[in-house]
Amino acid sequence: DADRAFVVCTQLINGPNLNLLGTREPEKYGSQTLSDVITQCQSTCTELGLHLETFQSNHEGHIIDRIHAVLGRAQSTFLVMNPGAFTHTSVAIRDAISGVQVPVIEVHITNVHKREAFRHHSYISDIAVGVVAGFGTYGYEAAIRLAAQHLLPSSNKV
Numbered sequence: 001d002a003d004r005a006f007v008v009c010t011q012l013i014n015g016p017n018l019n020l021l022g023t024r025e026p027e028k029y030g031s032q033t034l035s036d037v038i039t040q041c042q043s044t045c046t047e048l049g050l051h052l053e054t055f056q057s058n059h060e061g062h063i064i065d066r067i068h069a070v071l072g073r074a075q076s077t078f079l080v081m082n083p084g085a086f087t088h089t090s091v092a093i094r095d096a097i098s099g100v101q102v103p104v105i106e107v108h109i110t111n112v113h114k115r116e117a118f119r120h121h122s123y124i125s126d127i128a129v130g131v132v133a134g135f136g137t138y139g140y141e142a143a144i145r146l147a148a149q150h151l152l153p154s155s156n157k158v
């Protein structure tokens, strides 16, 4: 029916070093690999009737190209993004997000506000819908569920 035509796409974007997730510092970043995170996100998206596309890069420009590319991929898209260290450095990624005008939920595995001072500022947070930080890799699933509740037209028809 008409509702089924409404495709909502979750774009999961991970930044530098996150390809190595789960291989070191489990006390900080947990023991799940990025592949485990993607599997969990796919399961959550399937449960919520969302499409999922995933991307990870250690290169700022490639992340920017991916942000540009999400335009026109679906009738409705939102970004779940862990920019990694680019969170604290990249005006260019901020500008790319502003340019595409797609809602973003910023995710951090660690609570960046409990870490070094240079991690306390984000170039993304004030243009994001919201931020999930400090809940480990569950933060990704939480962000998808929050997006489904807060960003998508209400699915309960009266």
Ligand SMILES: O=C(O)[C@]1(O)C=C(c2cccc(Sc3ccccc3)c2)[C@@H](O)[C@H](O)C1
Binding pocket: 016, 017, 018, 019, 020, 021, 022, 023, 024, 025, 029, 082, 083, 084, 085, 086, 087, 107, 108, 109, 110, 111, 112, 119
């Ligand atoms: O907490 C995060 O998710 C964060 O975005 C992730 C970061 C980060 C930093 C180094 C490595 C990794 S990923 C990783 C984890 C364990 C072993 C190897 C790589 C993420 C930080 O740069 C950020 O300040 C915070």
